[in-house]
Amino acid sequence: MRKKISGQAAFPASPDLKRCWNCRALKISCDKTVPFCHNCRDKGRKCLGYGTRLSWPRQGDSRRFAHPKGIYTIPTRSQPRHFINTSFGDIEAFESKGLDRYDPATLNRIWFSQQPPNIARLDTFLAVYGYSSTSPLAASSHDSNDLCSLLVKLSLKDDSFPSLASRCAISALSYYYLGMEMAAAVSKTNALRALQASIEAPELSQAMQMMAASMLLCMFETLDINTPDLSWTIFFCGTKRIANLVTEKDDTYFGEKALLMDWIFYHDVMYKFSIRHWDNKNSDQIELAGQRKLISKAVFAPERLSVVPILGCSLELMDLICQVIDVVLDHDDVGYQSESHMTIIKSLEIRLQNLEQRHSGISDTDSGAAAHQVRVAELFRLAALIYLLRLAKGESVGHKAYNLAVASAFHVMGQCAFCERPWPMFIIGLEARTDEQRSVILTVFKASLQRQPHGTMSLADRMVRDAWAQQDLSGDEIDQLVLYSRVINRNHVPPCFT
Numbered sequence: 001m002r003k004k005i006s007g008q009a010a011f012p013a014s015p016d017l018k019r020c021w022n023c024r025a026l027k028i029s030c031d032k033t034v035p036f037c038h039n040c041r042d043k044g045r046k047c048l049g050y051g052t053r054l055s056w057p058r059q060g061d062s063r064r065f066a067h068p069k070g071i072y073t074i075p076t077r078s079q080p081r082h083f084i085n086t087s088f089g090d091i092e093a094f095e096s097k098g099l100d101r102y103d104p105a106t107l108n109r110i111w112f113s114q115q116p117p118n119i120a121r122l123d124t125f126l127a128v129y130g131y132s133s134t135s136p137l138a139a140s141s142h143d144s145n146d147l148c149s150l151l152v153k154l155s156l157k158d159d160s161f162p163s164l165a166s167r168c169a170i171s172a173l174s175y176y177y178l179g180m181e182m183a184a185a186v187s188k189t190n191a192l193r194a195l196q197a198s199i200e201a202p203e204l205s206q207a208m209q210m211m212a213a214s215m216l217l218c219m220f221e222t223l224d225i226n227t228p229d230l231s232w233t234i235f236f237c238g239t240k241r242i243a244n245l246v247t248e249k250d251d252t253y254f255g256e257k258a259l260l261m262d263w264i265f266y267h268d269v270m271y272k273f274s275i276r277h278w279d280n281k282n283s284d285q286i287e288l289a290g291q292r293k294l295i296s297k298a299v300f301a302p303e304r305l306s307v308v309p310i311l312g313c314s315l316e317l318m319d320l321i322c323q324v325i326d327v328v329l330d331h332d333d334v335g336y337q338s339e340s341h342m343t344i345i346k347s348l349e350i351r352l353q354n355l356e357q358r359h360s361g362i363s364d365t366d367s368g369a370a371a372h373q374v375r376v377a378e379l380f381r382l383a384a385l386i387y388l389l390r391l392a393k394g395e396s397v398g399h400k401a402y403n404l405a406v407a408s409a410f411h412v413m414g415q416c417a418f419c420e421r422p423w424p425m426f427i428i429g430l431e432a433r434t435d436e437q438r439s440v441i442l443t444v445f446k447a448s449l450q451r452q453p454h455g456t457m458s459l460a461d462r463m464v465r466d467a468w469a470q471q472d473l474s475g476d477e478i479d480q481l482v483l484y485s486r487v488i489n490r491n492h493v494p495p496c497f498t
Contacts, residue, residue, distance in 0.1 A: 021048035147263060147310060150256055154212045162209030165194035169216035176223060184220075191217055199238075207246040211260060214239040215267070222493055232493060233284045236271065239264060243294050250298050258296040262310050265294050267498055269322045270423060274494035276325050277484045285494070293322055306360040307373050312421045313380035314357045321384045324348055327392045331481070337394065345393050349401075352385045375416055376424070382409040383424035386431055390480045397433070397477060406431050414440050418447040422460035423497035429464035430483065438468065459495055463487040 020037045022045055023030035031038045032050075040047035155166035168191035175184035195213050198206065214235050221232035243264060247253070253261060268291075275281060275289045297304045297315050304316040311318050327344050329336045357377045359370045385405045389395045395402045409428045419425055425445065432438045445461045466487045471478055488495065 017050055020050055021053065022046075146259060150259055151212055151216070154209045157209060160206060160209070161194045161198035162206040162213060165191045165198060165213035166209055166216065167191075168194060169213050169220065172220050173216060173223075176220065188217070188220055202242075202245075204246055207242055208257065208260060211239050211242050211264070214242065215264065218267075222496055233282075233288055236267070237284065237288055237291075240268070240288075240291060240294060247294065249292070252298045252301050252303070253296045259310065261294050261296040262308055262315070265296070265315075265318065266311050267496055268293055269318055269325075270497045271494060272322060272325050273423070274488060274496065276328060277481075277488045278494045279485060279489050293319070295319060303360075305355075305357060307357055307377045309373065312373075313377040314355075317352075317355060317357060317377070317380055317384065320348065320351060320355070321380070321387075324352075324384055324388045324392060327388075328481075329392070331394075331479075342393075345388065348388055349385070349393070352381060352388065355381055357381065372416070375412055376419055376421055378412050379409065379416070379419060379424040379428065380421065382412065383427035387427050390431070391484070410437050410440055413444060416444055418451055419444050420448060420452055420457070421497075422456045425457075426460045426464060426497060429460075430467050430480070432464075432468070456496065456498055459491065460497065463490065463495075466490065 017032045017034070018024070019030035019032065020040065022040050023037060028039065035049065036047035039045075151166065151170065155163055155170055157163050168187045172184045172187035172191055175181070175187055191213060195210065195217070198210055198213075202210070218232050218235035218239065221235060243261065247257075247261065268288075272289045275285045278285065295315055304319075305314050307314055327341065327348065329341065335341050357374070359374055382405055386402065386409065389399065389402045389405065397403075406428075409431070413419070413428060425441070425448070429441045429445075432441050441464065445457075445464075448457055449461065464487075467483055470483060470486065
């Protein structure tokens with residue numbers, strides 16, 4: 001039967017139909033007439049119908065309504081926001097357990113700096129453009145003018161073959177940083193010819209010029225993506241052979257010779273670190289890593305505890321880092337965690353925990369710069385301790401000594417406005433687990449790259465981000481030895497963290 005209600009057709013109640021929403025809210029019976037019930041019509045209410053609707057608790061419904069205990073607001077973050085990008089390549093690398101080599105086109109190689117004095121004698125073109133490569137090479141030093149001045153002085157000392165080799169090597173690096181690779185190749189060839197001529201008839205009085213030229217060419221080979229992997233090793237081994245001719249073991253040196261020796265020692269230890277985690281080591285690289293290190297101060301000299309600006313830490317600590325690298329063994333090595341191995345590790349751990357470095361107090365740097373040097377030296381010490389505990393001793397993340405070292409490292413890192421040393425940034429960065437720790441690392445990286453935007457610091461930043469992507473993709477903890485190898489082998493040659 002059908003009735004007419006207000007101009008609309010009304011249908012009788014269906015037995016399966018529920019009450020209209022008004023009757024349900026008032027908890028009264030409903031005649032279930034479609035489309036509107038008679039109860040609502042007779043009492044002048046608008047029938048809300050029988051359809052489905054979202055149900056919200058009524059105001060004052062104590063049984064269904066949750067009353068807030070207070071007013072909550074989302075706190076604003078004062079810290080800068082950082083984004084860590086994980087690409088499809090990172091996912092592929094995680095699945096295949098290996099990362100592709102870096103694209104050289106994406107590496108930042110450009111560096112503009114103040115020209116050294118008398119640059120016209122180095123190169124006429126560079127004198128016009130006001131550019132020198134010695135600043136990026138010496139950027140690892142707090143007072144880079146010392147090394148810059150020494151390199152330029154040695155290259156301008158006379159017109160001998162060693163001085164000419166140094167001048168051409170500086171020109172080659174300068175052209176390379178300016179993106180003029182053809183001109184860089186010509187200058188490199190001239191430097192090689194001059195260095196070869198000086199080696200054929202060596203004079204001990206010209207040893208420092210030959211050492212400088214060989215080191216500069218070594219730097220060029222590590223930067224040039226087109227050079228063979230072996231070439232940089234040849235130049236660095238040549239530098240050490242020349243140095244061994246004019247220095248005595250366990251002797252103490254000062255002045256320009258000590259500065260050059262410390263520069264070579266710094267690179268030697270950092271190369272040793274990279275070679276340790278390099279997969280395809282050749283015989284020359286293995287020999288280089290095992291060679292005696294060239295240290296400008298005797299074993300018990302008190303100057304070994306002073307922070308050396310070109311190193312970023314003391315000679316004693318740099319020597320300890322060298323020894324720590326030696327005790328990092330593969331897990332399948334027969335000597336790994338043996339009694340003798342653990343004895344050496346424990347001895348190094350005690351020495352690193354108790355080592356006290358001091359500012360020399362000789363330089364004319366202000367108190368703020370001196371305090372910064374001491375903080376960076378402390379980062380070196382903590383990074384060496386973390387590296388020892390994690391990779392040599394094999395401690396887990398929850399170990400007490402490890403947690404204490406990491407907490408101290410991030411505390412000191414938070415006090416640094418910047419850090420010009422890639423090695424401690426890399427070591428400590430790979431231990432960042434929380435967003436707060438990663439934010440500290442990225443903030444310091446950003447400030448450091450603004451001051452030092454050339455290859456080494458930029459590479460460290462990229463490798464740390466790559467390591468974080470691999471850690472985030474892994475549900476379990478990645479073996480740090482595997483992680484180090486995975487990110488370091490993305491470079492075309494073992495990177496030098498100087």
